[in-house]
Amino acid sequence: MSEYILDCKGVCKSFGGVHALQNVDLRVKRGEVHCLAGENGCGKSTIIKAISGFQPQDSGTIEFDGKVYQSLSPSVSIDQGIQVIYQDMSVFPNLTVQENLAINTVISNKQKIYNHRQQREIAKKVMATLGLDLDLDDLVETLPVASKQLIAIARALYAKAKFLILDEPTTALTRKEVERLFEIIRDLKAKGLSILFVSHKLDEMYEISDSITIMRSGQTVYTGPMATLSEEDFTHYMTGRDFSDVDNKHAEERIQRDTQPAIELNNLSGSGFAGVSFKVQPGEIVGITGQLGSGRSELCNTLFGIEKATGGTITCSGKQVTISSVEDATRNGIALVPEDRLTEGLFLPVSIMENITVVNFDKFTKGLTLDSPAQIAESADWVKEIHVKTDDHLLPVQTLSGGNQQKVVLAKWLSTKPKILILNGPTVGVDIGAKYDIYALLRDLAKQGLAVLVASDDLTEVSRLCDRTVVMRGGIMTGEIADQELTVENLTKAIM
Amino acid sequence: MNKKTKRLLGRNEFYVAAIIIVLALIIQVISGQFIAINNLVDLARAIIVNAIYALCGLLAFVSTGADVSFPMIAGMTTYIIFKVAEVTALPAFVLVAMALAIGALCGCINGFFIVKYHFNSLIVTLSTSAICYGIAFGALKGVRIDVPDAFKAFSKWNLFTVRSGITGLGAKMHGAILIMILLYVLAYLVLRHTMVGRSIYAIGGDEISARRAGIQVDKVRFGVFVVNGMIAVIGGLCYACMCKNCSPMEYYGGENIVIAAIVLGGVRLTGGHGTLLGCLLGTFLLSMVSNSLTLIGVSVYWQNVFIGLIIVIGASISAIQAKRSLKASKELGKEAA
Numbered sequence: 001m002s003e004y005i006l007d008c009k010g011v012c013k014s015f016g017g018v019h020a021l022q023n024v025d026l027r028v029k030r031g032e033v034h035c036l037a038g039e040n041g042c043g044k045s046t047i048i049k050a051i052s053g054f055q056p057q058d059s060g061t062i063e064f065d066g067k068v069y070q071s072l073s074p075s076v077s078i079d080q081g082i083q084v085i086y087q088d089m090s091v092f093p094n095l096t097v098q099e100n101l102a103i104n105t106v107i108s109n110k111q112k113i114y115n116h117r118q119q120r121e122i123a124k125k126v127m128a129t130l131g132l133d134l135d136l137d138d139l140v141e142t143l144p145v146a147s148k149q150l151i152a153i154a155r156a157l158y159a160k161a162k163f164l165i166l167d168e169p170t171t172a173l174t175r176k177e178v179e180r181l182f183e184i185i186r187d188l189k190a191k192g193l194s195i196l197f198v199s200h201k202l203d204e205m206y207e208i209s210d211s212i213t214i215m216r217s218g219q220t221v222y223t224g225p226m227a228t229l230s231e232e233d234f235t236h237y238m239t240g241r242d243f244s245d246v247d248n249k250h251a252e253e254r255i256q257r258d259t260q261p262a263i264e265l266n267n268l269s270g271s272g273f274a275g276v277s278f279k280v281q282p283g284e285i286v287g288i289t290g291q292l293g294s295g296r297s298e299l300c301n302t303l304f305g306i307e308k309a310t311g312g313t314i315t316c317s318g319k320q321v322t323i324s325s326v327e328d329a330t331r332n333g334i335a336l337v338p339e340d341r342l343t344e345g346l347f348l349p350v351s352i353m354e355n356i357t358v359v360n361f362d363k364f365t366k367g368l369t370l371d372s373p374a375q376i377a378e379s380a381d382w383v384k385e386i387h388v389k390t391d392d393h394l395l396p397v398q399t400l401s402g403g404n405q406q407k408v409v410l411a412k413w414l415s416t417k418p419k420i421l422i423l424n425g426p427t428v429g430v431d432i433g434a435k436y437d438i439y440a441l442l443r444d445l446a447k448q449g450l451a452v453l454v455a456s457d458d459l460t461e462v463s464r465l466c467d468r469t470v471v472m473r474g475g476i477m478t479g480e481i482a483d484q485e486l487t488v489e490n491l492t493k494a495i496m
Numbered sequence: 497m498n499k500k501t502k503r504l505l506g507r508n509e510f511y512v513a514a515i516i517i518v519l520a521l522i523i524q525v526i527s528g529q530f531i532a533i534n535n536l537v538d539l540a541r542a543i544i545v546n547a548i549y550a551l552c553g554l555l556a557f558v559s560t561g562a563d564v565s566f567p568m569i570a571g572m573t574t575y576i577i578f579k580v581a582e583v584t585a586l587p588a589f590v591l592v593a594m595a596l597a598i599g600a601l602c603g604c605i606n607g608f609f610i611v612k613y614h615f616n617s618l619i620v621t622l623s624t625s626a627i628c629y630g631i632a633f634g635a636l637k638g639v640r641i642d643v644p645d646a647f648k649a650f651s652k653w654n655l656f657t658v659r660s661g662i663t664g665l666g667a668k669m670h671g672a673i674l675i676m677i678l679l680y681v682l683a684y685l686v687l688r689h690t691m692v693g694r695s696i697y698a699i700g701g702d703e704i705s706a707r708r709a710g711i712q713v714d715k716v717r718f719g720v721f722v723v724n725g726m727i728a729v730i731g732g733l734c735y736a737c738m739c740k741n742c743s744p745m746e747y748y749g750g751e752n753i754v755i756a757a758i759v760l761g762g763v764r765l766t767g768g769h770g771t772l773l774g775c776l777l778g779t780f781l782l783s784m785v786s787n788s789l790t791l792i793g794v795s796v797y798w799q800n801v802f803i804g805l806i807i808v809i810g811a812s813i814s815a816i817q818a819k820r821s822l823k824a825s826k827e828l829g830k831e832a833a
Contacts, residue, residue, distance in 0.1 A: 086708070090702070090705035092706070092768075093768070094700065094701035113689060113690055114694050137499075
């Protein structure tokens with residue numbers, strides 16, 4: 001018996017001339033948790049589709065459990081014990097828990113008649129694989145995401161899975177649910193299952209994986225044990241670039257210490273936070289960090305006039321101001337890049353150009369019509385200025401990758417010429433390469449005299465990007481961490 | 497509140513049944529004629545055709561999306577078959593087989609474009625409907641014709657006649673109700689106890705999940721539209737035979753009230769949800785409103801206002817239910833966090 005349960009050799013796949021996979025090798029040992037990493041569009045999902053048989057490869061072989069396949073079909077793949085848990089869980093929201101648990105078994109038994117009593121038996125056995133306790137008659141649409149995932153996993157296990165593919169399983173889960181999932185994964189590993197774990201999150205990979213394969217632009221660029229892979233190497237393999245200057249903050253060249261602070265909060269209170277005081281100099285990047293519910297989002301919203309302050313003062317460039325609406329905030333040179341850029345910050349089906357210029361429509365209005373040439377010129381400048389990767393800025397925003405979408409949101413607010421830029425969770429769901437681009441961009445902007453406030457719970461991000469950070473806990477500002485003290489360890493201690 | 501009651505309260509069927517009972521009592525109090533045996537038989541007779549059409553609506557909405565072609569498929573086919581019967585002396589069962597074949601063919605056309613090219617089912621069936629309408633009127637002139645001899649026996653098939661003791665009014669129960677009952681029993685068995693039936697719901701719930709689970713989504717959808725064509729034709733023949741004549745014009749626009757009825761009965765326009773009981777109750781409620789408002793002396797025009805109101809209320813209940821379950825799942829998620 002070979003040491004490897006899965007051994008893909010030289011797998012190629014192209015779509016209309018575009019090579020999605022070029023000679024990809026992927027080997028997973030028996031009984032290990034193997035991580036598959038790579039940026040969006042690197043071919044992760046294409047190789048998974050080949051292994052699960054949904055989209056057979058053009059050339060190359062897949063060896064599974066000792067048998068070599070030129071191509072797999074979904075039914076062969078399932079029969080051999082390959083099970084995929086998709087990111088969207090693949091459950092049927094309109095059916096009961098019982099049907100969701102049993103339907104795959106019934107289908108693979110090729111039964112024509114649907115026997116409810118037998119189905120209930122199956123459903124109970126499926127639940128037993130994970131020791132679940134769900135009400136079989138509940139509709140799945142009424143369950144939380146974590147339960148849906150457990151249903152999907154239990155279903156896969158009952159189908160005699162030997163090899164489990166988890167496609168970004170932690171995206172929609174809370175930290176506690178992730179821990180429960182990892183317990184289950186370790187448990188399955190102990191039982192001899194092999195697991196392919198697809199993820200974006202580095203800390204999770206170190207936590208759960210034994211080995212890792214990194215893909216980039218349709219090719220395998222690294223494969224080896226997880227423990228010996230350093231974070232720098234990981235980033236290098238993921239992006240094909242080096243970001244040695246990422247930690248180089250150039251703080252001294254940027255921060256204008258001798259002028260008035262761009263913004264100063266004095267004992268500011270609002271809904272969800274109280275007693276916050278700090279100031280930000282032009283050119284400085286200051287973090288606001290704390291866990292979910294610590295009040296950081298509420299603070300951002302209050303500074304931008306979405307919510308009203310209940311006490312304390314805000315001073316902008318030496319002048320005390322009242323911010324009770326978004327207009328007030330914009331007039332005082334404050335801009336906010338919201339937390340959920342997809343729902344709050346962008347019109348996805350509308351062009352990049354219109355998205356960038358939407359906040360400045362006044363500027364482009366001539367009588368009753370818009371001055372389109374001026375609008376297009378302005379947008380073209382921004383696209384160049386902040387390196388939005390697109391062939392044509394008249395294309396809809398949804399054609400861009402997550403990182404580039406984020407840049408469009410940035411451009412939109414920068415076009416209002418703000419003095420203070422607030423970003424809430426600026427790199428949530430953004431690829432690592434695009435993340436560093438955004439860091440570099442923010443430093444660039446700061447250098448030009450912009451004061452930047454970054455609200456984030458990503459501690460690595462805060463320690464890398466910010467010159468100083470404000471720590472919040474349960475709605476109260478508990479202190480500031482700066483310079484050499486600003487490390488992930490210190491931050492972890494501070495926010496708990 | 498225990499879970500069973502909660503589930504009951506979460507269902508459209510429960511509200512529709514409650515509305516039916518309340519309305520029946522009101523009409524009874526005002527007119528004194530509602531719970532008369534002849535009125536009940538009249539009502540049952542009135543829902544036959546719409547209840548058969550409702551099956552088409554249910555299958556289409558649960559698995560794919562709107563089907564608005566069934567009344568015109570029914571109208572055109574019935575008309576063709578009556579014409580054929582006039583000029584030939586074919587026996588009834590041959591004519592029915594021909595009718596089913598034409599219905600199935602129309603369904604194939606619907607299914608082909610919906611499955612193969614992923615066109616929206618509303619657009620496809622709207623086109624089919626227009627084509628059938630055009631054929632019935634353009635090529636075949638579409639004037640009213642009487643039931644041909646081959647269908648005369650069925651047309652006159654009354655199961656029983658009842659007479660109200662109070663008013664002396666009589667009502668006849670047409671044999672077509674047996675066809676309707678048979679279709680519902682068949683539909684129940686298929687939807688509830690076969691893999692194909694469960695697949696219809698699974699596809700409506702999440703198409704991609706269904707494909708991943710190994711359900712042959714395209715085959716099932718195609719089949720649904722073919723079956724819909726045949727069910728529509730059965731409904732159309734029953735309608736013409738009960739009226740003792742056929743005029744394609746009378747079929748035109750018949751989908752509105754049917755779709756209204758099934759949405760009222762809990763069929764969700766977004767797919768995956770809907771029951772046979774809901775279809776029957778929804779159809780019954782709408783028929784009852786239009787039949788019984790006459791009993792309390794409301795003019796025909798005002799009846800439309802009532803029907804409109806009932807539809808709005810019914811659709812709102814569906815929408816609120818859907819939202820509520822979404823909210824519940826979100827809150828559960830928060831609790832878990």
